[in-house]
Amino acid sequence: MYQDDTLMEKEFDWAQMRRLATYMKPYLKQIIPIIGTMMVIGAAAKLSVPFIIKHAIDDAIGGSNVALLYQLVGLVIGVFLIQWAANVFRIKYTNTIGQKIIYDIRHQLFSNIQRLSFHFFDKRPAGSVLVRVTNYVNSLQDLFTNGVVNLMIDIVQLTGIVAILLYWNFKLGLAVVITVPLMFIVSGQLRKRIRRAWQTVQMKQSRINSHLNEAIQGIKVTQAYTQEKANMSYFDGLNQDNKKQWDRASALNQSLGPIIEVTGAIGYCILFWYGATLIQAGEISVGLLVAFATYIGYFWEPINRMGQMYAQLLVAMASAERIFEFIDEQPSVKELPRAATLPPIQGAVSFESIVFEYEKGRPALRGISLDVAPGQSIALVGHTGSGKSTIINLLCRFYDPTEGRVLIDGHDIRGVTLQSLRSQVGIVLQDTFIFSGSIRDNIRFGRLDATDEDVERAAKAVHAHDFIMKLPNGYDTEVQERGSVLSMGQRQLLSFARALLADPRVLILDEATASIDTETELRIQEALKTLLQGRTSFIIAHRLSTIRHADNIVVLDHGSIMESGNHDELMAKQGIYYGLIQAQYKFLTDSESMNFA
Numbered sequence: 221m222y223q224d225d226t227l228m229e230k231e232f233d234w235a236q237m238r239r240l241a242t243y244m245k246p247y248l249k250q251i252i253p254i255i256g257t258m259m260v261i262g263a264a265a266k267l268s269v270p271f272i273i274k275h276a277i278d279d280a281i282g283g284s285n286v287a288l289l290y291q292l293v294g295l296v297i298g299v300f301l302i303q304w305a306a307n308v309f310r311i312k313y314t315n316t317i318g319q320k321i322i323y324d325i326r327h328q329l330f331s332n333i334q335r336l337s338f339h340f341f342d343k344r345p346a347g348s349v350l351v352r353v354t355n356y357v358n359s360l361q362d363l364f365t366n367g368v369v370n371l372m373i374d375i376v377q378l379t380g381i382v383a384i385l386l387y388w389n390f391k392l393g394l395a396v397v398i399t400v401p402l403m404f405i406v407s408g409q410l411r412k413r414i415r416r417a418w419q420t421v422q423m424k425q426s427r428i429n430s431h432l433n434e435a436i437q438g439i440k441v442t443q444a445y446t447q448e449k450a451n452m453s454y455f456d457g458l459n460q461d462n463k464k465q466w467d468r469a470s471a472l473n474q475s476l477g478p479i480i481e482v483t484g485a486i487g488y489c490i491l492f493w494y495g496a497t498l499i500q501a502g503e504i505s506v507g508l509l510v511a512f513a514t515y516i517g518y519f520w521e522p523i524n525r526m527g528q529m530y531a532q533l534l535v536a537m538a539s540a541e542r543i544f545e546f547i548d549e550q551p552s553v554k555e556l557p558r559a560a561t562l563p564p565i566q567g568a569v570s571f572e573s574i575v576f577e578y579e580k581g582r583p584a585l586r587g588i589s590l591d592v593a594p595g596q597s598i599a600l601v602g603h604t605g606s607g608k609s610t611i612i613n614l615l616c617r618f619y620d621p622t623e624g625r626v627l628i629d630g631h632d633i634r635g636v637t638l639q640s641l642r643s644q645v646g647i648v649l650q651d652t653f654i655f656s657g658s659i660r661d662n663i664r665f666g667r668l669d670a671t672d673e674d675v676e677r678a679a680k681a682v683h684a685h686d687f688i689m690k691l692p693n694g695y696d697t698e699v700q701e702r703g704s705v706l707s708m709g710q711r712q713l714l715s716f717a718r719a720l721l722a723d724p725r726v727l728i729l730d731e732a733t734a735s736i737d738t739e740t741e742l743r744i745q746e747a748l749k750t751l752l753q754g755r756t757s758f759i760i761a762h763r764l765s766t767i768r769h770a771d772n773i774v775v776l777d778h779g780s781i782m783e784s785g786n787h788d789e790l791m792a793k794q795g796i797y798y799g800l801i802q803a804q805y806k807f808l809t810d811s812e813s814m815n816f817a
């Protein structure tokens with residue numbers, strides 16, 4: 221169950237709205253005055269029509285003045301043209317401003333998400349993060365493009381109408397206007413239900429999106445385990461749920477219409493009954509009564525829209541709250557305010573009594589101390605969950621240790637900028653991430669200012685050049701996200717080239733576990749030799765060949781170092797390492813004898 225699933229039952233929150241309004245600030249001077257002017261012109265034009273009608277009935281028709289009537293008809297056409305032009309410009313500028321604001325929000329949101337630490341992503345499924353960047357931001361789009369401006373137009377228009385009605389004839393105006401609060405009282409309960417129903421619809425849609433994201437990312441596992449049917453029925457459930465909610469919300473929404481119409485009709489009844497009395501008493505003219513009726517016609521549309529707008533505002537507010545939560549989220553790994561730049565390093569690394577907990581009370585590392593000289597290669601071995609990746613995570617400062625310090629060339633890595641640290645510590649992950657783009661771009665990811673020659677030199681050094689040249693467009697071959705058209709071994713070689721290009725003094729390598737053919741294995745071993753030369757390296761080692769050549773092998777168990785030394789020393793000791801190696805040999809010889817049987 222995702223965090224986003226909690227129902228957004230919130231009261232109106234001014235603080236949130238004020239914060240949303242600040243996004244309009246940069247545009248206050250340039251665009252908003254134009255929109256404001258257009259809005260006032262449009263509203264004034266619209267509200268002047270009943271005036272003209274009154275004049276036409278009382279003076280032109282009543283006084284049989286045909287020339288005046290023609291003039292007034294011309295005037296009405298002119299006023300409508302003005303109103304149309306004002307609306308066209310207003311909509312144009314409103315859309316521009318709306319898009320700019322949405323751009324700003326997305327920009328801010330993504331730039332903050334990018335700098336958040338691993339802790340944040342550990343707790344949230346990618347789908348739920350995605351939904352915030354797409355759905356929630358989109359739901360603000362309507363508010364900023366039409367919502368706010370429509371609301372202002374409606375307020376201006378309503379205030380204008382009420383003022384005119386009361387000014388023309390206070391008693392008749394009051395009798396008609398009184399129906400508005402009446403309508404709100406009658407429909408209050410229903411409005412609340414409508415609001416909740418739309419909020420539920422939004423929640424169901426987020427759930428579909430989150431699930432879709434997960435389902436597409438895990439499609440290979442689904443197909444491998446032939447779980448398509450089960451997956452489909454789960455998705456169908458979500459889809460059905462969404463449809464049902466939508467139908468319910470829409471039905472509720474429609475039931476509001478008749479209430480408004482009935483109230484409108486009551487308003488007309490009052491107007492014509494009381495108006496006729498006033499005409500008979502000679503207090504008002506027929507033209508005024510018709511003008512009144514026209515104004516009432518204008519009345520209900522903005523009121524209805526404002527009701528819907530309130531619901532839209534609440535949804536926008538709930539979305540904004542979630543967006544702001546991510547915008548305000550601080551990375552758990554923070555740079556000190558006056559963090560120094562880590563000078564070019566030699567590559568000496570020390571772990572000093574490191575204790576680390578991902579979750580409070582469950583230590584993943586329990587007092588690790590390790591000194592590594594520049595240029596040494598360290599193999600980290602141990603059972604699954606023993607803490608190998610955790611050591612690496614701390615060295616890159618993806619997390620900060622709960623206790624103890626990590627030093628590089630004597631500098632506590634908490635005191636230096638993340639950029640200066642990470643640019644000197646390279647990491648090659650087991651599941652190499654290939655971005656969509658060309659092979660060349662993917663290698664260049666290691667150092668963006670590298671020339672094409674640099675890229676090719678790196679690829680040649682790690683023996684990736686040959687297979688790249690065999691691809692349809694060589695270095696310009698486009699690969700899709702995650703590089704699914706490349707084999708495991710090819711992806712590894714690409715990531716070696718990428719790391720070599722970055723040329724870090726300290727290199728971390730999470731060796732791929734996948735078994736690859738002997739030729740690729742040999743090529744990878746050759747590539748590794750080139751890559752590791754002269755660098756301090758930490759290798760989460762799975763291959764015997766890699767482990768054997770390491771200067772120091774660190775054997776971990778349950779977050780503690782159990783043994784360390786080179787291959788010969790540890791074999792002579794006949795301890796845990798000896799047991800691991802024996803087990804691996806036994807596994808390899810067993811599988812070989814099975815292969816050749």
Ligand SMILES: Nc1ncnc2c1ncn2[C@@H]1O[C@H](COP(=O)(O)OP(=O)(O)OP(=O)(O)O)[C@@H](O)[C@H]1O
Pocket residue numbers: 342578579584602603604605606607608609610611
């Ligand atoms: N993001 C996380 N949140 C909470 N606990 C975690 C997280 N990552 C790892 N752990 C826990 O920390 C411990 C050490 O995990 P770690 O990933 O360092 O093991 P490992 O030796 O690298 O294992 P493997 O060889 O399977 O990759 C494990 O008990 C694991 O359950």
